[in-house]
Amino acid sequence: MKHCWNGHLRNTNNSNFLRFPSFQFQKTLRTFPNRMLPNFLTLWTFVEHDIIIFMKTCFLPKELRPELRKIWGIPLFNGEKEVLKKFQQFTKKRRFKKIITVGDYCSLTLPSDIKIFDGKIKRKKIKKLAKFSLSCSNPAGTIKKGVWPIIKKAIKNKENVFVDGEEDLLVIPAVLLSSNKTAVVYGLPDKGVCLIEVSPRVKKTFKELLNQFHIE
Template identity: 35%
Template sequence: MYYRLTRDMRKFTSPEDLMGNLFEGSPEISIPKAINWIRSIDEGKFLRQGKEISPKNNPVLICVGDVVSQALLSHPELCSFVKYCFIDGETQRGGDIKIPSLSEFKYISFLNPRGMIAEDIFAFIRKTISNSNQYIIKINGEEDLLVVPAVLETSNCFIFYGQPPLTDLGTNIPSGCVGIFNDDVVKAHFQEIFDQMEPIEKI
């Protein structure tokens, strides 16, 4: 089973769809901002229940995209908190992205066609989120939409994905990195997005 965007759907093309903090700029600029956000002791702007979350409290980090995966896997302090990295070996920013080879991570792959989400991804996250393993998941196809199962199948995790510049449909979103903390409000928003997707049996 696969789920795909319908013609009437947009793919995170308005500030409201982001449901997180947009850290603008190139990876050299945006990723340090995202890291500082994780480590911040002032969580009131993104935690709606006042719960303190910081690296000392063992946060769970999920990366969707090659650029953010490379950055967090290369960070000596935060790498140990990364649970999943979804990568496809490509980036809209251009240039070579080299994902570190890390012995403590398990490497697996999934087929996930462009503009779709494979049901297997939901099942994989659901099955593995509670174990102690860390995963680098190579996607054959495109990983862009996998922020949806990452949000829906986990709770109270930091989820990061790369944001290309968007200027269509009357909106203007600069490029950068988006950081989400998936509390119940964020999960409900993404559930609304997912409910609009069209299930198909075959591709």
């Protein structure tokens, strides 16, 4: 398939996106009855000047796991009290538009606008949960297509999300769906947390990372 409504559909083993500038998307949308998109265009969102439409579920390949274990962003280590102190100092200085925490440790320890968590710390269930108004299902090693609109809604309305399954990889959609000057924070077991400041450069890195996932 070479062209699709003024956009370019890339459909390879490592990528499954439809991308075109926002003004083309608005023009394209008007061509559909009642502005309803076809079923396979399950999600659209503005990411810088492009629109990314995710069509399928993404699976983490084994060879990419070491890459995801790297420290992404700014590390805040040295114990819970020190982590909180550094976090408060840094966020006050940077004046982020929104703060998103991914994981139970971060969500229970740090103040944030949006919390994404699965009720487990180090794979063990915990009794104390943050309050939430949204929920989704997401198996380990996966980013399900149904997760994207839930996280998009959470970011827009500043709502918390409970994940039935595992939330580790949801740092990726949290970054891609956020506006610039958003902080996305995730935990590193026995170390502390990492803070990712969303920017065009960071989004480009995460899109390239996601392109290496298996798409089904």
